[in-house]
Amino acid sequence: MHSSDRSREDIRRFVAQAARQDQFLEVVSGEEARARFHRHLDLSPRGEERVPLSAALGRVLSADVAAEVDVPGFDRSVVDGFAVLSADTVGAAEDRPVALRLNDEVLAAGHAPELTVEPGTATVIATGGMLPRGADAVVMVETTEVVERPDGLSVSLTRPATPGAFIAAAGSDIGRGEVVLRRGQALTSREIGVLAAIGLAEVPVVRRPRVAILSTGDEIVAPGQPIRTGAVYDSNGAILAAAVTELGGEPVPLGIAPDEDAALERLVARGLECDALLLSGGTSKGAGDRSHRIVAQLSDPGIVAHGVALKPGKPLCLAVTGGKPVVILPGFPTSAMFTFHGFVAPVIRAMAGLPPALAEEVPATLPVRLGSERGRTEYVMVSLVHGASEDQLAAYPLSKGSGAVTAFSHADGFLAIDAQAEAVEAGTPVSVQLLGRSLTPADLIVVGSQCIGLNAVLGRLIGEGMTVKALNVGSMGGLAAARRGECDLAPVHLMDPVTGTYNTPFLAPGLELATGYRRMQGIVFRRGDPRFEGRTAAEAVAAVAGSADCILINRNAGSGTRILTDRLLGAVRPTGYWTQAKSHNAVAVAVAQNRADWGVAIETAANLYGLGFLPLQEEHYDFVIPAARRDRPAVRRFVEALETPEVTEALRAMGFIR
């Protein structure tokens, strides 16, 4: 229809509607989005099925289970000995033993007794043997002596037995009719044992909700496939399938859909045969974001919220069709996981018959300042370490952004920053919501600059059974953590720009230094580049410094490598000087992928990416240790391990100098 056919008012409405559709999102609060979602969902368990006991691990009971038998099923002896009448043993003593004539029966386990224990007699009984008629106690074989007499064998007792001694009564473990396990119980090996003990071969369990999982995006590649430049391995598909399983659901992987309507429509239709459908990626406005346009075609009621005022998670799209949840999670893995756990996990749990998860919160202190964007409640993944005293916790932000996949696996929990706050200052008390696992403090806490060489030592300690937590906060961050007593070791490589000396000038009272190793720093370039190949670092810098098309990739201000680069350059500012990478690897990747032509990094990084290397100088990578922690066993073990020939050899093999 041509716009000239319409009245001005019609045109205005038409444009407004089109603009709103095309516009990113109508953002609502997390609570509002959840309320709209739940209003249309059926959160009851997805029916019942019976499974053999051998397949019941991890399943959820759909009904209470009552015992139809007693456990034990009969009064039984819990020791090897003799079944007796306790009245016969009254007064027995070392100097006045009581002799009881042995009956012609041996009560092994599984044998139903035939003879009664009459006064003055006893019957041999094994552990697990059924107590015979007449007997009301068992005496242990160790406290008896068997004597041979003309009228047969007797057992001689030197101490009295109390009624009921060494007997486990029928039903004392589980009584017939007793409810042993309740509906909603997730079955672990412990519950399986109980079910077996009452003789159950089949168990009534909740049918697992089938959850279809679809990753979307032309750039997404399945793990195991070769990867082209610009492509990304599908981590969301694997994470979501595992998370669905953990929550008692059955994942139905639908693979990867390209950004193409027909394929997406077909896969969405297949997904709707399941109890729920999860997509990831393509939920925002970007070119090629198709998923939400396909989901928008669903009805009854279709999309209920698209856009929540949360970070991460803003582009979350929640839909319901005919009572089935259809959710598009943001493509960024941390955002996908966060919104999955916040909005989808409770729904899967309910469908799987599990009770709501209990969220455990612990108080902690924020050791560094955290900036935040106003307008969205921001959740920040944190790693917890004990402070100077055991009852204090410091919550280190794992600020790798929404695109990271490691944040969730490294985090102990997360904290929330109010939508209105622009920052949270260092030292602020915070409340950390723990992620599933329990908080067990690591034996060794390493906070500072991370280096792949560190694995040579830490890997060894972990192999010995030690638990290690290593947080990458850079040299300065590590030094500050050591000063506050929040770590055992802070790996640092800080050069004093005045003297050129490493690390020692930065020590404060109460801090000591363990010598680590050295890393050769130098210029990295693509092999064969004649501007660098065969020259010394100084010659190369002099040759390229004024060239407009020879691009440098610099390091971030404050890093040791930046200080070195600035010393190397003096007053010269080559092209690319203001482009900063945050790590040795990032510098090497930029050069390897031709985004830049040279940079300063360690030799190990150059080797990793097959780059040429012009040595500049050695950088000292040492360990700052708070004196108060020096004698902790884990710290001593670390320092010892560092000195071993094996570790030295492993470091040398990686290109480090010791």
Ligand SMILES: Nc1nc2c(c(=O)[nH]1)N[C@H]1C(S)=C(S)[C@@H](COP(=O)(O)OP(=O)(O)OC[C@H]3O[C@@H](n4cnc5c(N)ncnc54)[C@H](O)[C@@H]3O)O[C@H]1N2
């Ligand atoms: N102009 C705006 N752009 C963006 C906004 C915004 O408000 N305005 N929001 C940003 C936010 S917040 C997020 S989160 C992302 C999410 O966008 P999409 O859900 O549309 O996701 P994609 O664009 O498809 O992918 C984002 C990112 O994640 C990678 N990805 C996707 N799927 C997977 C997967 N299965 N495994 C691993 N990685 C995956 C993908 O390659 C992209 O790098 O949008 C911002 N943009």
Ligand code: MOO
């Ligand atoms: O809020 Mo988006 O979900 O990561 O950054």
